[in-house]
Amino acid sequence: EFLKTENNSIWMGKVKVLKLGSYAVQILPKLKLRDGNELEELVLGGWLPEHIPKILGMKNNNIWVGKMKKPKLTGYATKILPKLRFHRENELEELSLTAYCSEHIAGMLEMENKNIRIGKVRKISLKGCYAEKIRSKLDFTLMDSREENGGA
Known part of the structure; x- marks a missing residue:
């Protein structure tokens, strides 16, 4: 029943840290953050493919996460990255992606280079033997360095 709730219909107000793991990752599109909110940390962890199926069916750049400092996506939740839409003026302190098997990045390898807009980043941490493949x-x-680095 809960997953039938409309997207962006659960008002969250001001949030500093948002951690969702397992099946809870599926509520991310349902949440609506306050305009001007800046997350210190967004942590998403999906350890089974059934933790994220509805999100994968969404269009890319369709889940507004706004400004944030440290997004951390682990396991199958890494596949959600193309669905996230960051604030255009966002400056990440660190983007952390962890992918230990090919299924964690499936679909992303077929995308064109530089197709997942991240913006400005101080540090990119790609962990696991598959995360580096989507750089x-x-x-x-x-x-x-102020230089375009994606795809280089």
Whole structure:
């Protein structure tokens, strides 16, 4: 029943840290953050494919997460990255992606290079033997060097 709730219909107000794991990841599109909110940390962990099926069916850039400092996506939740839409002026302190098997990044490898807009980032942490394989798909600017690095 809960998953039938409309997207962006659960008002969250001001949130600093949002951690969703397992089946709870599926409520992410249902949440509506306050305009101007800046998350310190967004942690998403999906350990089974059934933790994220409805989100994968959504269009890319369809889940507004606004401004944040440290998004951390682990396991199957890594596949959600293309669905997230960051604030255009966002500056991430660190983007952390962890993918230990090919299923964690399935679908992303077929995307064009620099197709997943991240924005400005101070540090990118790609963990697991598969996370590095999607680096070329990320469109980001390292803040220290001010150069386009995704795909390089």
